[in-house]
Amino acid sequence: METSARHLLKESRTHGDEQHPFGMYWLNYGPGEHVIDCHWHEEAEIFYCMQGETLFQVDTDYFLVRAGEAVFVDGGDIHAAHAHGRDGCSFFSLVFDTNLLASANYDAVQEKLVLPLVERRGTFPRHIAGREPYESQLLQHIAAMMESCRQQPEGFEGAVKGRLYLMLADLAASGKRSSRMDSSRSESSKIERLKAVIAYIQHNYERQLRLSELAALIPMSEGHFSRFFKSMTRQSPMDYINSYRIRQAAELLREQERKISDIAMEVGYDNISYFIRVFRKVMHCSPSDFRKRLPSHDQ
Known part of the structure; x- marks a missing residue:
């Protein structure tokens, strides 16, 4: 069972198995x-x-x-x-x-x-x-x-x-159990809209995503969508996309044989310099430094 410090955001993963549920x-x-x-x-x-x-x-x-x-x-x-x-x-x-x-x-x-x-x-x-x-x-x-x-x-x-x-x-x-069966209709609507956008990002992060494309999912105007997304996540849509891409890249960097340039392309960056700049902003180090710091069992 996994006990590392990693925690993937792509939550289609299986947590445990039949023996370790x-x-x-x-x-x-x-x-x-x-x-x-x-x-x-x-x-x-x-x-x-x-x-x-x-x-x-x-x-x-x-x-x-x-x-x-x-x-x-x-x-x-x-x-x-x-x-x-x-x-x-x-x-x-x-x-x-x-x-x-x-x-x-x-x-x-x-x-x-x-x-x-x-x-x-x-x-x-x-x-x-x-x-x-x-x-x-x-x-x-x-x-x-x-x-x-x-x-x-x-x-x-x-x-x-x-x-x-x-x-x-x-x-x-x-006698202190909580009931969360009945959330307000407006709150439920906001949550379901956000889920739809996040799921779309997680299934399409490897290609270019436009703000208009995401806004159309709800649908909202681009300005309204940007305000809505940030109010719900405390990140702009592009910051969220970049953060998600970089965390997928961090997982791929554990595969030592993979080239950093190939990983950048795989997670949606066709400019290696921009990828390194964004990686450093999110992870506080360069991709190569991140790979060097991996524990020995990941190498």
Whole structure:
């Protein structure tokens, strides 16, 4: 199972497999470094902030997340993280399909705990800050799951699954479950429009994309679309496209035999000098320096 600091934005990827039904990731960002672009996936996700702080976005909600706090993202929710403060930040992320928790038979666990989570009528708070006793309990479970994933003793998958059940039980006992079944019609419309644009970008990033082409998807005028996109993602459309392309390039750079010029072309840049300039802006180093800094197991 992957435990690297990589976290692809193209979320058609599979998180885990049948034997390891969840994905686990350690994400590290330097001071002022761009954190996580707007994206979504069908699985639920738990972020645990280990160091620093960041401004987190889930759908249209924004909140500051500090070390020792966590974020819960329901499947299908758009989410992003934006740099905040002078220090870097690091996260542990657990991505899992809620079907992981399904009972073999329809029992009380399925009815009272799992189904409300799946249907979003009895789910976790988005920001778990530890201000109340039940939140502190949830954070203790998340920290224990992180440690199990780090050490990976025999049977650790059961420990992770068990902790998720305990989190659901503690949440239900607290009477503090959140319902996110009924978001406002206007908010839902905004989110679905943004999803359509992001999906289009992720499927067509390797070729030239015009602002008019993206605006027509919604549809909006180019000016209205630019304002809408930035209000939802805190990035201009072109900044988002460049960031997505560069992060795809960063993954390809791990293949040592690939030429940098070929990678630039593959992710949508026909000018190598411009590619290097954009790469440096996003990653704070040149493509060749990025490749040199890769851990030995990636080389």
